Amino acid sequence: MGSLYSDHPTWLHGVPAGVKLAFLALLGTGVFYTHALAVLLASTACCVLIFASLGRATLRAKPLLMGLVLASVLIGLFHLYMQQPWVGAVSVLRLLCTALMGMALTLTTRYNDLLRVLEWLLAPLRVLGVQPERLSMQVALMLRFTEHFFVVWRRLDDAHRLRTGKAGGFKILAPLTLHMLMAARRVADTLHVRYRR
Amino acid sequence: MALVSLFAALIAVFGLIPKIDLPLGVPITLQTLGVMLAGCLLGPKRALQALMLFLAAVAIGLPLLSGGRGGVGVFFSPASGYLIGWPVGAWVTGMVMHLLPRATPRGAAISAFLASAVGGLLVVHVFGVVGLVNIANLSWEQAIMGTLVFVPGDLIKCVLCATVVHTVARGLPDWRLGG
Numbered sequence: 001m002g003s004l005y006s007d008h009p010t011w012l013h014g015v016p017a018g019v020k021l022a023f024l025a026l027l028g029t030g031v032f033y034t035h036a037l038a039v040l041l042a043s044t045a046c047c048v049l050i051f052a053s054l055g056r057a058t059l060r061a062k063p064l065l066m067g068l069v070l071a072s073v074l075i076g077l078f079h080l081y082m083q084q085p086w087v088g089a090v091s092v093l094r095l096l097c098t099a100l101m102g103m104a105l106t107l108t109t110r111y112n113d114l115l116r117v118l119e120w121l122l123a124p125l126r127v128l129g130v131q132p133e134r135l136s137m138q139v140a141l142m143l144r145f146t147e148h149f150f151v152v153w154r155r156l157d158d159a160h161r162l163r164t165g166k167a168g169g170f171k172i173l174a175p176l177t178l179h180m181l182m183a184a185r186r187v188a189d190t191l192h193v194r195y196r197r
Numbered sequence: 198m199a200l201v202s203l204f205a206a207l208i209a210v211f212g213l214i215p216k217i218d219l220p221l222g223v224p225i226t227l228q229t230l231g232v233m234l235a236g237c238l239l240g241p242k243r244a245l246q247a248l249m250l251f252l253a254a255v256a257i258g259l260p261l262l263s264g265g266r267g268g269v270g271v272f273f274s275p276a277s278g279y280l281i282g283w284p285v286g287a288w289v290t291g292m293v294m295h296l297l298p299r300a301t302p303r304g305a306a307i308s309a310f311l312a313s314a315v316g317g318l319l320v321v322h323v324f325g326v327v328g329l330v331n332i333a334n335l336s337w338e339q340a341i342m343g344t345l346v347f348v349p350g351d352l353i354k355c356v357l358c359a360t361v362v363h364t365v366a367r368g369l370p371d372w373r374l375g376g
Contacts, residue, residue, distance in 0.1 A: 004259075004268055021269075024269060032331070064266060064268070067274075068270070068274070075275065075333050078335075079334070082339070084334075088334070091332065091333055091334040094273075095333075098273035099270040099271075099273050099274060102268055102269035102271070102272065103268055105268070105269050105270075106267065106268030106270065107268075109258070111257040111258050111259060114256070114258065115257055118253060118256075134198065135250075135253065137198075138201060138202045138250050139254050139257075141198075141199065141202035141203070142205045142206045142250060143254075143259070144206075145202065145203050145206035145207075146206040146209040146210055148206075149207055149210045150213055153213075173230075173357060173361055174360060174361045174364035176207075176210075177207070177238070177361050177364070177365060178365060178369065180203055180204075180206075180207050181238065181365065181369060181372060184199050184200045184203040184204075187203065188199035188200060191198060191199050
């Protein structure tokens with residue numbers, strides 16, 4: 001399964017993942033604390049410029065961008081209908097600001113780099129028994145099995161279609177879950193034998 | 198660890214089934230069924246871990262949400278309240294399932310319906326409403342009215358969850374439902 005990361009090089013690719021995440025956290029907090037339309041307009045303009053400066057790298061985010069535009073239009077229209085245009089403008093600007101920067105971060109940061117930042121952030125939880133280094137292994141396992149279960153889903157659907165002439169739909173949900181639980185047992189046994197965990 | 202990863206994978210597979218977009222920019226997806234199933238089948242602790250792992254994978258940019266959405270940006274969208282509510286909802290579902298009787302397949306199915314209605318429906322919607330109020334700037338009344346649109350669909354998911362739990366209780370009698 002591919003990530004939303006874009007290989008097309010941009011200036012933002014060179015900025016460390018931790019710095020980008022910290023900027024996003026600060027921006028997100030900032031725009032949610034302010035109600036000043038001028039500040040929000042200026043922030044959104046900056047975010048749009050930063051996003052646009054990524055050029056062809058943004059093509060990968062086209063479906064996400066369409067969703068963002070749709071959500072913004074719906075929220076704006078709803079507030080206009082409720083005769084609260086100012087509230088609508090503030091909501092839409094906040095949404096555009098944070099979502100565009102979130103997309104910029106995703107497009108320009110490899111998931112391994114973000115994983116390393118997450119592990120670093122989780123490191124203080126080691127005293128509570130959390131093992132941050134497990135995170136990367138769990139993500140890898142999860143991705144491997146997402147593809148596997150999708151194939152199983154397709155096989156069950158095909159088998160149901162052959163038997164009944166109709167798509168399986170929700171009827172194959174229970175067999176899929178049973179298959180998944182049995183696979184989980186086998187994998188858990190293997191991991192226990194291999195890693196003692 | 199395997200169960201947590203594999204359940205997170207199952208939730209991701211549910212995301213490959215097409216979503217339906219509703220007004221206010223919040224989609225109806227089958228992934229909330231994954232939240233309910235995680236609580237009922239894994240118990241509170243592992244269900245919470247599975248959902249945290251899934252959201253961590255989304256946050257690092259993997260397109261695992263329905264419609265191929267992913268990345269940090271989704272946590273700033275109007276639906277973010279629902280996303281943040283998923284781990285808590287899964288935990289509450291697991292807790293309720295753990296407390297209710299589940300000795301027979303029928304009893305387990307009824308318990309699963311109640312547990313998913315409390316955790317996967319009520320708790321997730323409370324978080325969703327808070328998200329709509331804060332991000333879409335709706336009033337509490339408007340947000341509650343907006344979220345009510347999802348309730349019939351989520352009740353169907355509770356029934357589906359109960360059906361799956363019933364099948365698991367019959368097919369894998371030694372499986373510890375609710376952890």
